[in-house]
Amino acid sequence: MENLNLILPEITLFFGICLSLMVGVFFKNSFQITMKLSILILLGVIYLILTSWSGDKQIFLDSFINDKFSNYFKVLILISSIFVFFSSNQFIKDKKLFKFEYPIIIMFSVLGMFFMLSANDLILFYLGLELQSLALYVLAAIDRDNTISSEAGIKYFVLSALSSGLLLYGCSLLYGFTGTTNFNEISNNLNSENIGAIFAMVFILVGLAFKVSAVPFHMWTPDVYQGAPTSITNFFAVVPKATGLAVIIRFMDIPFKNILHEWQTILIFIAIASMILGSVAAIGQKNIKRLLAYSSISHMGYALAGVATGTYSGYTSTVIYITIYVIMNLGAFACLYLMKVDGTYTEKIDDLSGLSKQKPLLAFSFLILFFSLAGIPPLGGFFAKFFVFMAVIESELYALAVIGLLTTVISAFYYLKVIKIIYFDDVRVSFDDIRNVSIKTTIFLSCLVLSLYFISPSFINIILDGLFI
Amino acid sequence: MNFPILSTIIFLPFVGALFLFLFSQKDESKSSIYISLFTSIANFLLVLFLWYSFDKNESGFQFIEEAIWINGFIKFKLGIDGISILFIVLTAFITPICIISCINSIKKRLKEFLIAILILETFIIGVFCSLDLIIFYLFFEAGLIPMFLIIGIWGGPRRVYSAYKFFLFTLLGSVLMLAAIIFIYWSVGTTDYTEIYKLKIQKEYQYLLWLAFFSSFAVKTPMWPVHTWLPDAHVEAPTAGSVILAAILLKMAGYGFLRFSLGMFPIASEYFTPLVFVLSIVAIIYTSLVALMQEDMKKLIAYSSIAHMGFVTLGIFTFNKQGIEGSMFQMLSHGLISAALFLCVGVLYDRTGSRMIKSYGGVVNYLPKFSLIFIIFVLGALGLPGTTGFIGEFLVLVGTFKKNYLAAILASTGVVLCAAYMLWMAKRVIFGELNKTISKLKDINYLEGSILLILCLLSIIFGFYPEPIMNTMDLTVNVIIDNHQNELATNLTSNK
Numbered sequence: 001m002e003n004l005n006l007i008l009p010e011i012t013l014f015f016g017i018c019l020s021l022m023v024g025v026f027f028k029n030s031f032q033i034t035m036k037l038s039i040l041i042l043l044g045v046i047y048l049i050l051t052s053w054s055g056d057k058q059i060f061l062d063s064f065i066n067d068k069f070s071n072y073f074k075v076l077i078l079i080s081s082i083f084v085f086f087s088s089n090q091f092i093k094d095k096k097l098f099k100f101e102y103p104i105i106i107m108f109s110v111l112g113m114f115f116m117l118s119a120n121d122l123i124l125f126y127l128g129l130e131l132q133s134l135a136l137y138v139l140a141a142i143d144r145d146n147t148i149s150s151e152a153g154i155k156y157f158v159l160s161a162l163s164s165g166l167l168l169y170g171c172s173l174l175y176g177f178t179g180t181t182n183f184n185e186i187s188n189n190l191n192s193e194n195i196g197a198i199f200a201m202v203f204i205l206v207g208l209a210f211k212v213s214a215v216p217f218h219m220w221t222p223d224v225y226q227g228a229p230t231s232i233t234n235f236f237a238v239v240p241k242a243t244g245l246a247v248i249i250r251f252m253d254i255p256f257k258n259i260l261h262e263w264q265t266i267l268i269f270i271a272i273a274s275m276i277l278g279s280v281a282a283i284g285q286k287n288i289k290r291l292l293a294y295s296s297i298s299h300m301g302y303a304l305a306g307v308a309t310g311t312y313s314g315y316t317s318t319v320i321y322i323t324i325y326v327i328m329n330l331g332a333f334a335c336l337y338l339m340k341v342d343g344t345y346t347e348k349i350d351d352l353s354g355l356s357k358q359k360p361l362l363a364f365s366f367l368i369l370f371f372s373l374a375g376i377p378p379l380g381g382f383f384a385k386f387f388v389f390m391a392v393i394e395s396e397l398y399a400l401a402v403i404g405l406l407t408t409v410i411s412a413f414y415y416l417k418v419i420k421i422i423y424f425d426d427v428r429v430s431f432d433d434i435r436n437v438s439i440k441t442t443i444f445l446s447c448l449v450l451s452l453y454f455i456s457p458s459f460i461n462i463i464l465d466g467l468f469i
Numbered sequence: 470m471n472f473p474i475l476s477t478i479i480f481l482p483f484v485g486a487l488f489l490f491l492f493s494q495k496d497e498s499k500s501s502i503y504i505s506l507f508t509s510i511a512n513f514l515l516v517l518f519l520w521y522s523f524d525k526n527e528s529g530f531q532f533i534e535e536a537i538w539i540n541g542f543i544k545f546k547l548g549i550d551g552i553s554i555l556f557i558v559l560t561a562f563i564t565p566i567c568i569i570s571c572i573n574s575i576k577k578r579l580k581e582f583l584i585a586i587l588i589l590e591t592f593i594i595g596v597f598c599s600l601d602l603i604i605f606y607l608f609f610e611a612g613l614i615p616m617f618l619i620i621g622i623w624g625g626p627r628r629v630y631s632a633y634k635f636f637l638f639t640l641l642g643s644v645l646m647l648a649a650i651i652f653i654y655w656s657v658g659t660t661d662y663t664e665i666y667k668l669k670i671q672k673e674y675q676y677l678l679w680l681a682f683f684s685s686f687a688v689k690t691p692m693w694p695v696h697t698w699l700p701d702a703h704v705e706a707p708t709a710g711s712v713i714l715a716a717i718l719l720k721m722a723g724y725g726f727l728r729f730s731l732g733m734f735p736i737a738s739e740y741f742t743p744l745v746f747v748l749s750i751v752a753i754i755y756t757s758l759v760a761l762m763q764e765d766m767k768k769l770i771a772y773s774s775i776a777h778m779g780f781v782t783l784g785i786f787t788f789n790k791q792g793i794e795g796s797m798f799q800m801l802s803h804g805l806i807s808a809a810l811f812l813c814v815g816v817l818y819d820r821t822g823s824r825m826i827k828s829y830g831g832v833v834n835y836l837p838k839f840s841l842i843f844i845i846f847v848l849g850a851l852g853l854p855g856t857t858g859f860i861g862e863f864l865v866l867v868g869t870f871k872k873n874y875l876a877a878i879l880a881s882t883g884v885v886l887c888a889a890y891m892l893w894m895a896k897r898v899i900f901g902e903l904n905k906t907i908s909k910l911k912d913i914n915y916l917e918g919s920i921l922l923i924l925c926l927l928s929i930i931f932g933f934y935p936e937p938i939m940n941t942m943d944l945t946v947n948v949i950i951d952n953h954q955n956e957l958a959t960n961l962t963s964n965k
Contacts, residue, residue, distance in 0.1 A: 377611045378611045386603075390654070405648055409637060420629055420632070423618060423622055424621045
């Protein structure tokens with residue numbers, strides 16, 4: 001008998017989803033109830049993960065692994081999902097999107113991510129990925145009466161299905177050339193003379209790069225970010241990105257460990273391309289969601305730069321980077337929920353002009369969040385970049401480090417543009433007063449963490465201690 | 470464990486700013502002036518106490534504070550020596566003056582302005598106290614945020630352009646320094662300055678690392694040809710912003726050259742001396758010529774700042790006692806005099822709303838007190854004996870003569886040119902034909918008069934009696950020079 005305690009969080013989450021589904025179906029106007037129930041379920045799962053973990057263990061013929069790495073990311077995506085629910089409540093009400101399926105579908109995708117994070121086998125990994133993607137397709141098109149949102153959903157579906165296909169092809173090649181689907185055994189059977197397996201690696205990497213929207217597989221990002229409702233974009237910008245990076249680290253660390261030189265070049269290219277494109281293309285954007293889309297592309301570039309080192313300190317720096325990235329984006333998107341003019345939500349950057357005179361506190365939050373996104377010390381975003389460059393220079397990838405540092409200057413330009421519009425320009429439109437505690441709490445917590453991060457910049461490092469051997 | 474006086478000095482203004490941020494009353498402007506003034510003066514008194522208790526006969530760092538910061542990587546380490554204490558005194562002295570000066574000149578959002586100034590003070594003092602390269606970088610870069618806002622919110626018509634230029638230029642210079650700092654960490658094993666000093670950086674790495682640090686400091690100094698952000702930033706910044714920029718922010722680069730470039734890369738510093746000399750001399754002569762043609766007073770003073778900083782870099786890279794002490798003195802004197810000149814221009818600007826030379830003339834007829842003080846500062850800026858400006862320039866030139874005749878002769882022409890543009894401006898603004906608009910102006914009030922008088926007295930007192938300053942830095946400068954000579958000697962023997 002397998003020890004089912006190890007997948008207790010997953011089981012709980014699954015039955016929780018079923019429960020909320022039933023509640024959603026049998027109660028009238030059940031949106032608020034399912035929303036609250038889902039937050040409770042997610043909190044319960046966090047509790048289970050934190051209490052039940054007792055060392056790295058593998059079950060189901062070593063196909064499922066329950067280790068510190070996967071648990072760290074599970075807690076991270078659970079916390080960020082809770083904050084997404086928490087802050088998007090008002091927005092959903094105003095947009096009349098209160099379908100009870102909304103929290104349920106998000107939880108399904110979280111369940112898929114749990115299996116991706118814990119997978120130690122190609123088949124389990126692919127099943128998790130598909131569960132996650134399927135839920136995300138539905139989410140992108142959830143505002144189905146809106147043409148832009150439906151277009152975004154279709155676009156995301158077509159491209160994502162293509163990339164899943166490539167990934168599956170890569171998995172099958174890998175199985176063909178190594179004779180196994182288990183990650184550890186693949187790692188043992190793989191060496192750099194195995195050309196077929198290297199092809200497989202390239203296909204898998206392409207599929208994963210698509211999921212984290214790294215250049216040159218980033219085309220969907222701005223459109224989907226803009227088209228989907230802000231609450232969905234909020235989720236898209238944070239949770240699948242964290243999972244995608246975790247899975248990339250897992251693949252590079254275990255199955256592809258022996259072909260480091262082969263994938264390192266590819267990742268360096270992807271990282272550099274993402275950093276450059278993300279920072280250059282964002283300059284001309286007028287829509288703040290598109291701007292954040294390009295900004296997330298360039299952030300993925302920095303995060304992948306940490307992976308590209310192929311060292312444990314590099315992986316750790318990526319984990320720190322993605323954690324701080326999640327905190328920054330949760331805050332930034334929560335600010336978007338407050339951009340409401342005469343009852344409708346606006347996404348134009350120009351509408352922010354003169355915000356500092358109207359709403360000094362919101363303007364100040366934007367200031368902290370955007371300077372932090374730009375990576376200016378002493379805010380949290382600086383330390384994220386600092387640890388990545390620390391690892392990159394340790395591995396003597398000087399070109400990557402210098403290009404990365406120079407692109408931070410370019411990207412500083414467009415973050416400054418937003419600050420400039422908020423602080424230096426005159427008032428154009430007046431924002432509505434939104435009295436919503438949960439949005440403001442999210443922004444406040446995010447700003448607090450980012451601005452006080454410098455007091456103890458190593459607290460994530462301490463949590464991560466022993467993550468990679 | 471002693472009382473952590475350095476941390477207190479660094480974070481006291483920050484606490485004041487926090488208090489100001491949380492504090493909101495109806496009569497905002499008055500109470501916020503009082504709070505910020507109280508904080509900054511308290512900080513100044515603490516700094517004076519620090520200077521008093523500073524042991525001038527000890528060569529190493531004093532008041533060292535250490536704490537674990539990033540686990541296993543970096544320690545939060547503070548400490549001061551004879552060079553940094555002087556800059557801390559300057560910073561703590563200039564900040565209250567800025568705050569007083571904005572009582573009349575800042576018309577909108579005074580509270581936010583004061584918060585920005587206090588936070589900036591925290592970061593600047595942090596730069597001068599930090600003994601760890603990462604901490605240094607952190608404070609060095611963080612200063613960009615408040616300064617960007619000061620220029621952008623309270624500046625003149627082209628403020629956005631100037632704020633961007635200031636921010637991006639300095640950021641571009643600094644990111645290369647960050648790469649260099651991280652590289653030093655991996656090659657030496659620490660970023661603790663005192664440790665690096667002992668362990669030494671390998672010779673073959675020094676050249677590139679020196680260039681990376683140079684890229685940051687050269688932009689900040691600013692040296693020709695990356696000086697173009699300074700005139701723009703100065704012209705558009707409000708008076709208090711210009712004062713901080715000229716008096717303190719530029720000194721961070723001079724301090725950086727002295728402490729980090731000379732201390733960590735002695736061989737590369739020697740190797741690149743011709744480069745620095747050429748750039749400094751071009752800066753001195755070229756910017757003086759440009760200053761001659763300026764019609765905007767603030768721009769003229771900005772260009773003269775670049776020329777004066779040219780003397781500073783020239784002096785630092787002579788590697789002899791006269792040169793380095795001269796540069797130090799020049800920086801401090803420039804801190805006093807350029808601050809005062811910007812304040813003087815601010816006084817005129819508050820009354821007429823114009824900074825153009827041509828809109829003035831015959832000011833002496835209606836503002837006699839102001840004119841007297843203004844002329845004293847003009848003379849101080851051109852290095853008249855008896856003011857601090859003279860001692861700095863003179864020592865730098867003496868030091869340069871020891872090193873290179875040609876450089877010294879060329880730099881001397883800068884002194885003459887400086888006299889030319891400064892006196893010509895004084896002639897057109899203070900004397901000259903009477904402009905009708907001037908007759909309506911009032912002479913300086915009690916507040917403006919008192920801060921200008923303090924600056925004036927200080928620059929004359931230290932002009933005649935520089936001993937307290939010289940005395941403080943003497944030993945530290947000796948250590949820097951000795952270390953430099955030893956390094957070069959060991960390098961020479963190892964080459965043979």
